[in-house]
Amino acid sequence: MDYKSDNIRTYSKSHPHTELFGMVEPTYALTQTGTNPIESADIQRTIQEELQGHAEPYEYLADAIHAALDLRFWSPASSPFIVVLAPIPITISDIQFINEQILVHLRCPLETQLNALRIILLELHKEIRHFDREGDSNIVSGSRVLSQNNNITILRLRILYHGDEIETRLVNRDP
Numbered sequence: 001m002d003y004k005s006d007n008i009r010t011y012s013k014s015h016p017h018t019e020l021f022g023m024v025e026p027t028y029a030l031t032q033t034g035t036n037p038i039e040s041a042d043i044q045r046t047i048q049e050e051l052q053g054h055a056e057p058y059e060y061l062a063d064a065i066h067a068a069l070d071l072r073f074w075s076p077a078s079s080p081f082i083v084v085l086a087p088i089p090i091t092i093s094d095i096q097f098i099n100e101q102i103l104v105h106l107r108c109p110l111e112t113q114l115n116a117l118r119i120i121l122l123e124l125h126k127e128i129r130h131f132d133r134e135g136d137s138n139i140v141s142g143s144r145v146l147s148q149n150n151n152i153t154i155l156r157l158r159i160l161y162h163g164d165e166i167e168t169r170l171v172n173r174d175p
Contacts, residue, residue, distance in 0.1 A: 025087040026166045090117075090159065090166050093139060097173055103143045104128060104157065112161075114140060121146075122156040 090112065094105040104119055110133075119128040119142060128142040153173045159166040 021085055023085060023087055025089050025091070026164075028086045028088060028164075029083055088161060088164075088166055090161055092157070092159065092167060092169055095157070095169075095171050097146075100146045101143055102128075102146055102155075103141060106131070106140050106142075106159070107138050108140060109138060110136070112140070116162045117142070118160045120158040120160065122158060123152050124155065 090106060090108040092104065093107040096103045096105075102121070106117070108117075114131045114133065117129075117131050117140070121127065121144065124146065126144055126146075128144045131140040131142040133140045155171045155173060156168055157171055158168045
């Protein structure tokens with residue numbers, strides 16, 4: 001995703017939208033609602049513009065809702081609330097501490113923009129910003145040298161993609 005909109009939100013694994021629809025990954029959600037035909041038409045245009053930039057093939061939203069749910073939105077008798085969910089398939093695969101360095105392996109699709117990934121080491125106030133892909137695989141790795149004289153044994157790692165939080169994980173530094 002190259003841009004953000006006021007209508008697009010990122011939800012973690014525990015948000016009601018993700019739980020309701022059985023999503024196991026963090027998820028982008030495009031949401032809209034309207035209370036009258038003019039608002040509904042504006043919402044449809046906004047969603048249409050957003051979706052045309054993200055997925056092919058595009059289907060007119062009112063037609064898709066009618067075909068899938070037999071509902072007739074965009075009529076004066078309805079007030080639609082629409083949520084379009086798109087999973088973000090980025091997860092921590094492995095974390096290793098080697099000498100005074102942390103090495104983090106992430107599983108993510110080939111289309112992932114590595115320069116948009118960032119891992120924050122919260123207790124250390126440090127970040128991992130550079131990632132290398134392992135060949136043509138879905139595994140990327142990033143590392144960071146840790147301070148030799150810190151005595152932190154548990155770290156919180158927060159993964160961000162395009163600035164959106166994907167996952168936060170507690171890691172014990174001493175096995």
